[in-house]
Amino acid sequence: MTSPVGLHRVVEPAGVLPQAAWRLDASPEIAPNEVRIRVERLNLDAASFRQLWEKHGGDGDAVRAEVLEIVSARGKMQNPVTGSGGMLIGTVEEAGRRSPLGLRVGQRVATLVSLTLTPLTILDGLARWDGRSEQVPCDGYAILFARSIAAVLPADLDPQLSLAVLDVCGAPALTARVVSRYVVERERAGDPTPVRVAVIGGAGKSGSLSLAAARRAGAARTVGVVPVVAERDALTAVGLADAVALADARDPVALSTAVTTALEAPADVTVVCVDVPGCEHGAVLATADGGTVVFFSMATSFAAAALGAEGLAADVTMLVGNGYVPGHAEFALGLLRSEPGVRALFEARLAAD
Structure with missing residues (x-):
């Protein structure tokens, strides 16, 4: 039984919602009411990025390493100090037949729900990110639930500009x-x-x-x-x-x-x-x-x-x-x-x- 709010993706502790979970199941196989997004860019929220930047004294490599460690350990991007995450943009790779989000394969979208509750896997080791900005180019995938929210990216705006705006909309x-x-x-x-x-x-x-x-x-x-x-x-x-x-x-x-x-x-x-x-x-x-x-x-x-x-x-x-x-x-x-x-x-x- 798949939950519209993603309870089936919670690994630990049992019985909490994905945002409150310590770890999520970020496997790529989707349930009938889920959507898989091929991720092209993350936007870390300002409080989380500042905390990481100050913790590592402006060492971008160390910031990148910690973000990778967080996502690998937790199956999502949730800063354990600030509790916050951010959001992402990417392309719809697969949409379950019972997903109510109305998204179609090939659409470029921005997720309007926090990375703190979004199952996420990074595949490229963040090789294109220097750890010095809130926007994080990457390759990976993320899972949206039936109760998630996403917006199709407008054609008239640069995707990075749209991401920056939608992060705080x-x-x-x-x-x-x-x-x-x-x-x-x-x-x-x-x-x-x-x-x-x-x-x-x-x-x-x-x-x-x-x-x-x-x-x-x-x-x-x-x-x-x-x-x-x-x-x-x-x-x-x-x-x-x-x-x-x-x-x-x-x-x-x-x-x-x-x-x-x-x-x-x-x-x-x-x-x-x-x-x-x-x-x-x-x-x-x-x-x-x-x-x-x-x-x-x-x-x-x-x-x-x-x-x-x-x-x-x-x-x-x-x-x-x-x-x-x-x-x-x-x-x-x-x-x-x-x-x-x-x-x-x-x-x-x-x-x-």
Whole structure:
């Protein structure tokens, strides 16, 4: 009996879902409701790659070796420290006759589910990857379940660009949903108070998309917070935010001061898109009572966020960005196509990698 959520692929421990499993069965033979993808490129999530990079002191060979070791041992790519993985692109190699995903052999697709729950085998030893970038060219195969999600890659965009966008497509979609609710509620109440949005890590992939999404959803004023001058200048140049603030998100007072100064008030919605730990308290402190903090970073400690809000007597709603909102892939790709600033930042990032 094959499970639509992949329980039959769990090797250990028994009884858990694939994401929580220590090891998966990544054998290539598919069940009638599965799909096998021939993998051409992985995209490691930012928190996982940063942890590996810092652990090995920037030694790309050591990073590559550890990624290979993880995938070999676990049958999936799940960083044991951060618990996170990433996603991939590839070509449909075989589709089971009962798969509900609607995928056809030969289609190039991006998986919209995490590598932490995707059975994965690497065949080429990552010979084409230098271990120095989040995007990992490779040859291998991966298995999708009946409850997995995948998007056919658009013909008008470079696959690497599509992969970079789709890796974080849940962030702008949820940001737009949250911001639009504040806008609608104030309009209905006849409240002229502008909706203010802060994006921590505004020059990154999820951050730049979230800034564009917030503006499109009706935010009256936005601020992107970045840690270094180069990112401040890059974000300022593309005009995605009404203001750009320079602050270390791990310094709660500095972050709160930067946000409230730029917005002339605390943020109604604060979106956390950084890939380093220790940013929870600053995000809460920067958010108005009755506001919402959306955590998209896999480096977030949710215990620190909850206890920090309690300790600050902060009346804020905290949301975990789970990476899925209906229509998220199309929404993010639409932002890339229609917002020159977003595209400029993404292309510059890919060129640097």
